[in-house]
Amino acid sequence: MVSPSSSPPSSYRGRLAPSPTGYLHIGHARTFWTAFERAVAAGGTLVMRMEDLDPDRSRAEYAEAALEDLHWMGIRWQEGPDLDGPFAPYEQSRRQAFYLDSWRKLLRGGFLFPCRCSRKDLEAALSAPHEDAFQNNIKQEPIDDEPIYPGTCRLGNATLPDSPAHEIDGPGNFNWRFRVPDGEAIEFVDLNLGPQRFIAGRDFGDFVVWRRDGVPSYQLACVADDAAMEITEVVRGEDLLKSTARQILLYRALAFDPPAWFHCRLVTDSHGRRLAKRHDALSLRTLRQRGLTPAQILSGEMLAAT
Secondary structure, rough: OOOOOOOOOOEEEEEOOOOOOOOEEEEHHHHHHHHHHHHHHHOOOEEOOOOOOOOOOHHHHHHHHHHHHHHOOOOOOEEOOOOOOOOOOHHHHHHHHHHHHHHHHHHOOOOOOEEEOOOOHHHHHHHOOOOEEOOEEEEEEOOOOOOOOOHHHHHHOOOOOOOOOOOOOOOOEEEEEEEEOOOOOOEEOOOOOOEEEEEEEOOOEEEEOOOOOOEEEEEHHHHHHHHHHOOOEEEEHHHHHHHHHHHHHHHHHHHHOEEEEEEEEEEEEEOEEEEOOOOOOHHHHHHHHHOOOHHHHHHHHHHHHH
């Protein structure tokens, strides 16, 4: 097992960011273990942040299980909802003021427009299924699944509702989208997967940063929190590579320094399907109950039997 360094911490700050919408599975375990190993190797700090933004799916029992399961794996962090720290609170559900501040900066910088399209409107405007909907003829959970926006409200010049940007204090009853620079290449070097390149407007479109039900998007909350918590490296799954391109645009618009990126290969079952929280048979909780050890889980030796 890896042991935290006893030497003074470096400037490295990594993070674990589970979403408590189900029990963690093997893929989470491997990614979070990688984040832990990299923080230890750098002699830095690891932050636990609970990404419980989704009011309909987040559950306290899943948050508690995530902390318990990761401790059982041998993963340790220095800041988090169970430890406190200089950048508390460490639950996204308690950080609305941070997200509103970032939303206002984006609005006043001219990067946002309100979108009145319903989900049904968007589905009708999209002529092709999501590129990752099927893999090996097996239906998949969408990977980085926000569809490319057809530009309905952007083309209609729906820039601001009635008032100048400086007079708008809150998002109101709108979806707010970030206006991407069409045709611009967003490039970055991933520390695990190498050079990455996405074209704004082709690989991803104007994306939601605030939902009409009052909830900030993953993209906005992630950037606002990583910047506020001074995260220097983000370790997560390769399914979020396209999200990284979106987030780089947000970092630039908000004048924040982006972290380094390290995206882990996804864990798949014996049929080539990436693991998801619906695979309860492979949740850490279930595997623990079966008597498996952390070493066995990290090795993935049980996947051949699924």
